[in-house]
Amino acid sequence: MADLAAAPPRAEPGWSIGWGDAGPFLALAALIAIGFLVNPDFLSANNIANVVTRSAFIAIIAIGATFVISSGGLDLSVGSMAAFITGVMILFMNWVAPSVGTAAIPLGMAVALVTGIACGLMNGAIVTLGRIEPFIATLGTMGIFRALITYMSDGGTVAIDRSLRDAYRPVYFGDVLGVPIPILVSLAVALVAAYVLYRTRYGRRCVAVGANEDVARYSGISVARVRTMAFVIQGACVAIAAICYVPRLGAATPTTGLLWELQVITAVVIGGTALRGGRGRIWGTVAGAVILEFIANLMVLSDFVSEYLVAAVQGVIIIIAMLIQRMSKR
Amino acid sequence: MADLAAAPPRAEPGWSIGWGDAGPFLALAALIAIGFLVNPDFLSANNIANVVTRSAFIAIIAIGATFVISSGGLDLSVGSMAAFITGVMILFMNWVAPSVGTAAIPLGMAVALVTGIACGLMNGAIVTLGRIEPFIATLGTMGIFRALITYMSDGGTVAIDRSLRDAYRPVYFGDVLGVPIPILVSLAVALVAAYVLYRTRYGRRCVAVGANEDVARYSGISVARVRTMAFVIQGACVAIAAICYVPRLGAATPTTGLLWELQVITAVVIGGTALRGGRGRIWGTVAGAVILEFIANLMVLSDFVSEYLVAAVQGVIIIIAMLIQRMSKR
Amino acid sequence: AEKKIIAVSIPAADHGWTAGVVYHANAAAKEINKAFPDIEVIVKTSPSASAQVSAIEDLSATRKLDALVILPHSSEELTTPVKAIKDKGSFITVVDRGLNDPKIQDLYVAGDNIAVGFNTAKFLVEKMGGKGNLVVLRGIPTVIDDERIKGFQDGIKGSDLKILDIQYANWNSDEAFKLMQDYLAKYPQIDAVWANDDDMLLGVLEAIKQSGRKEIKFALGGNGMKEIIAKVMAGDAVTPVETPYPPSMIKTAIYLTAAHFAGHAPVRGSFKLDAPLITKANAAEYYFPDSPF
Amino acid sequence: MNAAPVSQPVSPMGAGPGSVPVLRAERLAKAFGGVSVLSDISLDIRPGEIHAVIGENGAGKSTLMRLLSGYLRPSEGALWMDGAPIAFQGPADAQAAGIALVHQEILLAEALSVTENIFIGRELGGFGRLDERAMREAAAAQLAEVGCKVSPRARVGDISLANRQLVQIAKALLGTHRVVIFDEPTAVLTHDEVDPLLDIIVKLKQRGVAILYISHRLDEVERLADRVTVLRDGRMVGTYDAEGLTPHRMASLMVGREFASLYPARVARDIAGPVLEIAHAQVPGFVHDVSLTLHKGEILGLAGMIGAGRTELFEGLLGLRPASFGAVRLYGKPAHFASPAQAAAAGIGYLTEDRKGKGLLLGERLAPNLTLAALDRVHPLAGLDLAREGQLLERAVASYDIRLRSRDARAGQLSGGNQQKLLLAKVMLNEPSILVIDEPTRGIDIANKSQIYAFIQSLVREGRSCIVISSEMQELIGLCDRILVMRSGRINGELSGDAMTESNVALHATSSSAAHEKTSGRNAHG
Numbered sequence A, B: 001m002a003d004l005a006a007a008p009p010r011a012e013p014g015w016s017i018g019w020g021d022a023g024p025f026l027a028l029a030a031l032i033a034i035g036f037l038v039n040p041d042f043l044s045a046n047n048i049a050n051v052v053t054r055s056a057f058i059a060i061i062a063i064g065a066t067f068v069i070s071s072g073g074l075d076l077s078v079g080s081m082a083a084f085i086t087g088v089m090i091l092f093m094n095w096v097a098p099s100v101g102t103a104a105i106p107l108g109m110a111v112a113l114v115t116g117i118a119c120g121l122m123n124g125a126i127v128t129l130g131r132i133e134p135f136i137a138t139l140g141t142m143g144i145f146r147a148l149i150t151y152m153s154d155g156g157t158v159a160i161d162r163s164l165r166d167a168y169r170p171v172y173f174g175d176v177l178g179v180p181i182p183i184l185v186s187l188a189v190a191l192v193a194a195y196v197l198y199r200t201r202y203g204r205r206c207v208a209v210g211a212n213e214d215v216a217r218y219s220g221i222s223v224a225r226v227r228t229m230a231f232v233i234q235g236a237c238v239a240i241a242a243i244c245y246v247p248r249l250g251a252a253t254p255t256t257g258l259l260w261e262l263q264v265i266t267a268v269v270i271g272g273t274a275l276r277g278g279r280g281r282i283w284g285t286v287a288g289a290v291i292l293e294f295i296a297n298l299m300v301l302s303d304f305v306s307e308y309l310v311a312a313v314q315g316v317i318i319i320i321a322m323l324i325q326r327m328s329k330r
Numbered sequence C: 001a002e003k004k005i006i007a008v009s010i011p012a013a014d015h016g017w018t019a020g021v022v023y024h025a026n027a028a029a030k031e032i033n034k035a036f037p038d039i040e041v042i043v044k045t046s047p048s049a050s051a052q053v054s055a056i057e058d059l060s061a062t063r064k065l066d067a068l069v070i071l072p073h074s075s076e077e078l079t080t081p082v083k084a085i086k087d088k089g090s091f092i093t094v095v096d097r098g099l100n101d102p103k104i105q106d107l108y109v110a111g112d113n114i115a116v117g118f119n120t121a122k123f124l125v126e127k128m129g130g131k132g133n134l135v136v137l138r139g140i141p142t143v144i145d146d147e148r149i150k151g152f153q154d155g156i157k158g159s160d161l162k163i164l165d166i167q168y169a170n171w172n173s174d175e176a177f178k179l180m181q182d183y184l185a186k187y188p189q190i191d192a193v194w195a196n197d198d199d200m201l202l203g204v205l206e207a208i209k210q211s212g213r214k215e216i217k218f219a220l221g222g223n224g225m226k227e228i229i230a231k232v233m234a235g236d237a238v239t240p241v242e243t244p245y246p247p248s249m250i251k252t253a254i255y256l257t258a259a260h261f262a263g264h265a266p267v268r269g270s271f272k273l274d275a276p277l278i279t280k281a282n283a284a285e286y287y288f289p290d291s292p293f
Numbered sequence D: 001m002n003a004a005p006v007s008q009p010v011s012p013m014g015a016g017p018g019s020v021p022v023l024r025a026e027r028l029a030k031a032f033g034g035v036s037v038l039s040d041i042s043l044d045i046r047p048g049e050i051h052a053v054i055g056e057n058g059a060g061k062s063t064l065m066r067l068l069s070g071y072l073r074p075s076e077g078a079l080w081m082d083g084a085p086i087a088f089q090g091p092a093d094a095q096a097a098g099i100a101l102v103h104q105e106i107l108l109a110e111a112l113s114v115t116e117n118i119f120i121g122r123e124l125g126g127f128g129r130l131d132e133r134a135m136r137e138a139a140a141a142q143l144a145e146v147g148c149k150v151s152p153r154a155r156v157g158d159i160s161l162a163n164r165q166l167v168q169i170a171k172a173l174l175g176t177h178r179v180v181i182f183d184e185p186t187a188v189l190t191h192d193e194v195d196p197l198l199d200i201i202v203k204l205k206q207r208g209v210a211i212l213y214i215s216h217r218l219d220e221v222e223r224l225a226d227r228v229t230v231l232r233d234g235r236m237v238g239t240y241d242a243e244g245l246t247p248h249r250m251a252s253l254m255v256g257r258e259f260a261s262l263y264p265a266r267v268a269r270d271i272a273g274p275v276l277e278i279a280h281a282q283v284p285g286f287v288h289d290v291s292l293t294l295h296k297g298e299i300l301g302l303a304g305m306i307g308a309g310r311t312e313l314f315e316g317l318l319g320l321r322p323a324s325f326g327a328v329r330l331y332g333k334p335a336h337f338a339s340p341a342q343a344a345a346a347g348i349g350y351l352t353e354d355r356k357g358k359g360l361l362l363g364e365r366l367a368p369n370l371t372l373a374a375l376d377r378v379h380p381l382a383g384l385d386l387a388r389e390g391q392l393l394e395r396a397v398a399s400y401d402i403r404l405r406s407r408d409a410r411a412g413q414l415s416g417g418n419q420q421k422l423l424l425a426k427v428m429l430n431e432p433s434i435l436v437i438d439e440p441t442r443g444i445d446i447a448n449k450s451q452i453y454a455f456i457q458s459l460v461r462e463g464r465s466c467i468v469i470s471s472e473m474q475e476l477i478g479l480c481d482r483i484l485v486m487r488s489g490r491i492n493g494e495l496s497g498d499a500m501t502e503s504n505v506a507l508h509a510t511s512s513s514a515a516h517e518k519t520s521g522r523n524a525h526g
């Protein structure tokens, strides 16, 4: 009986972070403490800013994934979708730049968003209309996006036009009152997402679909529409991440975004969202993304680990972070 | 009463393949037909033998994954576990070869099996004792195994001793009455697995745990033990696959088994096993593995697709295969 | 005196060649740290371009880097971040895959990917009398891969050598084995195979051996893997030559960079390793039995 | 109170082995997260007795049963078996000791077959090999015993709720037992399925098994019980000899005051023209050519046995399963509903019989559950109006008498009856003008039943119309203006006025010879 296993009453999810959801934040705190012990530079303003800025990509994509996963889906295509969107955006900007100059940048952003939404729509349609397990459907589109970027780049690189480079740079490297722009963007995305997930009808429906599809259906919710919408949100988030990403690396290649899907899902799960749906935690997801980036950072800053074993230590730390997260729930 | 008539008798899963489970076989048949149309060489005995032999690794590992997945788990670590086991086995054989000669081979196989079982036990323990989402737990151990093989090989190659190479070669390249040995091995593994899953108490409980953990627990089944056992079976299957793999290229490298986990899960799902547990299909899994290998083969044998777009076409075919599989269920 | 810090940023060992890079980088670090007490070499590996960007950011955020030796995952993506390090006053050594803006580097050490393809092609044109059917296996879609293929295609231009097929096998021997099996099933007559990397060549050779096909006159790779060099030394008929693209170039680069500090002799400039054909005659010179590669 | 609590346990069966209790609970208490749900409960169960436990929804009956069968561990107090203290680590321990529980909520794995479910955890067969045949045969026998007619090979997800309940009982009864606990086993069963089950219970008793029996159907309690323990608000009211304890008296003990009458008096109403007309409905496999008409202000009953196809008819109408119709007219105009959302927009509300599987999100809090089907109505703006939602919950709690120990509760933590009330409140939030209620009082205690009946009556007085699908004949007879009886997917009779009697309903529900006929007595609506 579900109620026997049911967890003790938990604080309302929302803007404020309840106690029961403190897990990922505790894990983050523990990690930061360890980091400081290992190398005091870890806490330098500079390093912190770098790491958090960097985590923005994964965080933004993972916020979208929080919708998909809490609605009971899964999207493996996000990494290659990011590469594909980046490629489309850069090609478009390079194409219009000669005629419109730096206005190519906002136009390119719009194109990126539209592309992302279209990609999400495609994923959603295959999953809901085709009634195909999301794992397989998005594994398929992962191959498709990856191939398209390979094709677009002729197996090489799609690089942004020099003329646009400097104008675009601030989107990643700039700051407002000292806060790097990617951090602001991801905070804005998280705020909007938290609002949508916790404070709108759509968010309610999304979680309901993930919790029990039948109950949702009998309550007059169009399960297919809600699920598709979650994939669309995911696509839009990937596009936003791509928009921030372009100035950092200045190019899309067939290896851009490789294995991001694993990082994204890991961030979401570490953050406390249930992989089987029915429970989404936006701020947890953000914490999860920051945790992953801090772990990578710690690997660079510490000198203990043979370079060959970095992946092993990362694996161990992720498992420990999950344990901390889990334990705080008792 | 209407009741008796109402519930259409479903075929019991088992040795014989029921109609409801024909999906993957239909998809396979469709694929073979298309392959033949595209290039008649597709059906040459040689090509078929090559492809099916190649599919043996994934098939054997995926058979193990059928247990894990139908019990409600997931194992992302299989690919790097395969590499790790291969590495351990080769190092061990090379070490004892000078003193025991070719007897190193059976000894090495035993070591591989023990290693596989230990790896599976570790995965199982983290998932059940640590109560960590299998996705995250095995993502962690995936990093661990991958790092260990990188470490063992100094990032390069762990190659089997020349003195053992020829003696061991037949395990991959040999045949019995014309049937390549890896095919025989995977058939044997599938037979045993089908027996265990469909005809023994353990198999029944494995599926029950995946179908509804609460029901299983309240029926006095030790959920943790059943799940752990599924991971152990998975480990053993990976070891068997590794044993067949070693003679093929005679080496383990840090790229051995890369991304096998995705192929394995895809094979299992295409085969009709439910990703959320509660339903396992051994022969479907085998068909799924063969389908994947045929798709890759078809890509090379056909001349339609630019090398850049291969992944896209593969993605599309996988989705179509799932559609065929799905449709045949109505 | 303050220690001079040389950071080395390279791709993680994800296949044979990069494994060689990691091996040689670690070896160089150990040797130099021991030999020069006032130089510290730190080696960091990264599994992807973005991780590499992160890594160099992290290194430079927490210490003053006197020099950065970098083998970029990809040229485009690393250009701007490396420039940022340069702007902080570090000495920049770029290895193998060049940056988009050569002005950033103080020192450039590289192999010649075009030559790897071109020299192999020339060898085949000559030995096969200018005609025959070829199949090609290429690596991971990257600039290096592109350059090699391009060099190769330029090399066979004007001859009657025909490329029957070209597909990716991702510098992975398993994938190369399968791909070669499929090539063999598809084409009844293959005169020569070129895999643009020796990891792949291993898989190719295994597939040919299994098929029992005898018409294949040459199966060539590239990079100078010790197993393949050994074949060349032994006078193997199918693999009689090899093109070097030694991962040890990272070691060369680190030593040169250290020399900049220790030797008080400026070492700016470009250093391009040749990719001459290795034949039985000179193979011993390229054979390092202890390297993992 | 004239039936005095039995302070000193005396055997209602006279002397004999029965006088030593098999199972004894001493001062049990249970709290969930600091909220006390049960306190100071002491009772004993003796071999060969049927011991009923009754109480209002949320009184703590199910919680007590879970304590007795190892599913929960008591916060205080002790259990004794055969005079020796015993503590269960889990249900398996209790099962090993011979205690079986038939859950109030269905607890089966839907993906597995009936046989597999029955034998989970105690599969037959030696040397690791399963003996499928033996299990199938044993399952078939066990099913026959409880009067369940599904195939042992059927997938549990494919059989009706009522049959699932029977399968669950068959599962619990497998093997030998000393104590069997039935938590509302008949709530989802119709008249004709109840009898065989009660026979089994009596048979068990005669074999010397001790039975704990929970039901809101007090007539069953009267028929079966030797002793009755009454709970109220988590405390013992007392244990009584069943002799002379009438349902009315039981109800009064449960609620703690004199209990009036169950069914509200019929008031004359205007039953006007048709609001919903369904012609030639076909739901493949379930419903064959059914036509019916619902009038404005009417309460139309739908009777039938398990598998009659009543649920499927309306699931088909709402687009929840494939169906075809000759015609559907709403207020005279042709209508078609592709989804429950469209039906809701047209003013049709449907309350599912399966509250756990299709009605409520058990892991969610109450307010989101309440508003889930009416989000657009409750929150007309983009953002959620949580304050409004809170008020709505308060109002629902008050008007449907939902009893909760904590505002923070998840739906799954409510007692069964309170879940049902929450579900009713959820459906009503859309203010449907046509309400289809599938099993409205499943698991509802007697006091609340009468409230729900009064509520339905007030709806039709407001000019709304109601279709009641129910397995309780008296409920239909007491409430409805007209009853359609379905059998094997067809309408097999129509009753109204004085013709609405138990025997008439039963006749049409079971006998195929009673061809479709209209039987109306004198007091037909008017």
Ligand SMILES: Nc1ncnc2c1ncn2[C@@H]1O[C@H](COP(=O)(O)OP(=O)(O)OP(=O)(O)O)[C@@H](O)[C@H]1O
Pocket: A003, A004, A006, D032, D037, D055, D056, D057, D058, D059, D060, D061, D062, D063, D064, D104, D403, D404, D405, D409, D413, D414, D415, D416, D417, D418, D443, D445
């Ligand atoms: N897991 C739980 N967590 C918190 N409260 C619970 C839990 N289970 C039950 N309760 C509370 O305990 C009280 C008693 O519930 P119980 O299910 O025992 O009632 P009941 O007498 O069986 O009622 P019904 O007749 O409606 O089935 C209810 O208030 C319920 O909300």
Ligand SMILES: Nc1ncnc2c1ncn2[C@@H]1O[C@H](COP(=O)(O)OP(=O)(O)OP(=O)(O)O)[C@@H](O)[C@H]1O
Pocket: B002, B003, B004, B006, B007, B008, D157, D158, D159, D160, D161, D162, D163, D190, D286, D304, D305, D306, D307, D308, D309, D310, D311, D312, D353, D471
């Ligand atoms: N998904 C399904 N697949 C196959 N048979 C089913 C399925 N669902 C229900 N049935 C069968 O269809 C018949 C009708 O079901 P159901 O019991 O819901 O009808 P009903 O008239 O609503 O009865 P009641 O509400 O009294 O239980 C039953 O025999 C049931 O076993």
Ligand SMILES: O[C@@H]1[C@@H](O)[C@H](O)OC[C@H]1O
Pocket: C015, C017, C018, C096, C139, C144, C171, C196, C197, C198, C223, C245
């Ligand atoms: O990583 C590359 C390697 O695999 C290839 O063979 O040579 C050049 C390298 O940059």
Ligand SMILES: [Mg+2]
Pocket: D061, D062, D063, D104, D183, D415, D416, D417
């Ligand atoms: Mg109850």
Ligand SMILES: [Mg+2]
Pocket: D310, D311, D312, D353, D438
């Ligand atoms: Mg029904």
